[in-house]
Amino acid sequence: WGSVKLLWDLLYLKGKDVSVVVHAHSVFSYRLLSMDERFFNMTPVYALLDGVVTLSNVDRLFWGTFNPNTYYIPNPVSPELFEVSKVKWDNNSVIWIGRTTYEKNPDQPFEIMLKVKSKIPDAKMYLLGDFTETKWKEKTHKYGLDDNIIFTGFVSNVNDYLAKSSVHLMT
16 A cells, blocks of 8 residues: 555556555555655555545545545454453553554664663563564563563454553554
8 A cells, every 4th residue: 555666566457457446554644744755656646546445534535635436444443442441550561562563663662661660670561463583582681671571472362461451552
């Protein structure tokens, strides 16, 4: 949906008489914030698509100005999350859920946890995601967070972690 190669993929597929619908899995203004040239290049590309699917009505309105076949599909929070019981703020646990890709800022939890540890030495941070590269364990050790950072790997149901954490960190 945001690749610089999207135009070329689109032209190839259209040349093969294949309909192309893009799921814009983000907020349209994300690249505008950093004045990324891709923001300005994507509008004419999206105009050529057979359809656009968005995660918000605001995105639907924006992309709809370039492509009349733009639709909003809700991206709701799992109803199971509403059943998670409230947690006391005294359990000193933090969760971070995400991919280890640059836009999710996976380095920041380590820096934040270093500050948290200086105030709450026994605090724990559960990193829910694919932190399998050795650099993450090395960073944990370098920051002296071996007793504070817990790598869970991929977790499909985060309810248990939400239930035992006082803070949900989003970077």
